[in-house]
Amino acid sequence: EAEVAQSPRYKITEKSQAVAFWCDPISGHATLYWYRQILGQGPELLVQFQDESVVDDSQLPKDRFSAERLKGVDSTLKIQPAELGDSAMYLCASSRTGRETQYFGPGTRLLVL
Amino acid sequence: AQRVTQPEKLLSVFKGAPVELKCNYSYSGSPELFWYVQYSRQRLQLLLRHISRESIKGFTADLNKGETSFHLKKPFAQEEDSAMYYCALSDNAGNMLTFGGGTRLMVKP
Numbered sequence: 001e002a003e004v005a006q007s008p009r010y011k012i013t014e015k016s017q018a019v020a021f022w023c024d025p026i027s028g029h030a031t032l033y034w035y036r037q038i039l040g041q042g043p044e045l046l047v048q049f050q051d052e053s054v055v056d057d058s059q060l061p062k063d064r065f066s067a068e069r070l071k072g073v074d075s076t077l078k079i080q081p082a083e084l085g086d087s088a089m090y091l092c093a094s095s096r097t098g099r100e101t102q103y104f105g106p107g108t109r110l111l112v113l
Numbered sequence: 114a115q116r117v118t119q120p121e122k123l124l125s126v127f128k129g130a131p132v133e134l135k136c137n138y139s140y141s142g143s144p145e146l147f148w149y150v151q152y153s154r155q156r157l158q159l160l161l162r163h164i165s166r167e168s169i170k171g172f173t174a175d176l177n178k179g180e181t182s183f184h185l186k187k188p189f190a191q192e193e194d195s196a197m198y199y200c201a202l203s204d205n206a207g208n209m210l211t212f213g214g215g216t217r218l219m220v221k222p
Contacts, residue, residue, distance in 0.1 A: 003156075031207075033210070040214070041214055041215070042117075042119075042199050042201075042212030042213050042214050042215050043157070043199075043212045044212070045209065045210055045211070048208065048209075055208060056208060056209055091157065093157075095207075097207070098206055098207040098208055099206065099207035100207070101159050101162075102159065102210065103156075103158075104156045104157040104158065105156065106156055107156075
């Protein structure tokens with residue numbers, strides 16, 4: 001059964017450093033999402049792509065975060081510079097279309113020291 | 114702004130007891146409502162959505178537009194139901210999925 005892949009699974013970095021996360025959605029899924037989940041809270045949508053286009057990035061802190069999905073397949077989320085408050089789980093999800101079920105990846109746990 | 118509230122962080126019941134996980138929402142319009150579940154060491158996954166009106170693993174949820182609630186219910190809890198449950202809503206195009214803070218359900222033997 002196809003699954004959403006994410007790497008790395010864990011990342012420790014120092015504040016002010018740059019960090020990048022990668023997501024490979026299920027094949028054929030046009031819609032891709034990045035979420036941030038702070039410990040003890042629910043996931044918060046950061047950015048939603050439809051193919052290579054951004055549908056919604058209203059909650060993405062654009063001064064330090066960037067996301068791209070250049071060929072409409074896999075995606076990269078970058079943080080530069082990382083801050084202590086960025087420590088969280090970063091989840092990627094994909095769906096066939098925006099109206100269909102979202103399938104989540106295992107997440108990347110980020111710790112900023 | 115849309116918001117989802119799950120008032121209970123933790124709900125502990127005995128096996129065989131009824132379960133109700135509460136979810137209240139605020140949204141101007143007609144949202145789509147969902148329940149997601151995360152079992153220990155597993156990925157977040159969809160449990161049910163209100164438009165499908167299905168019963169999944171014995172769970173049901175009824176959308177009450179008057180009370181803006183979407184509570185999750187099961188008449189007889191099982192130990193394997195122990196997990197983290199998240200209520201979520203989106204607009205009717207499936208965009209802007211907003212999650213509640215989650216409720217941890219513990220079913221004791």
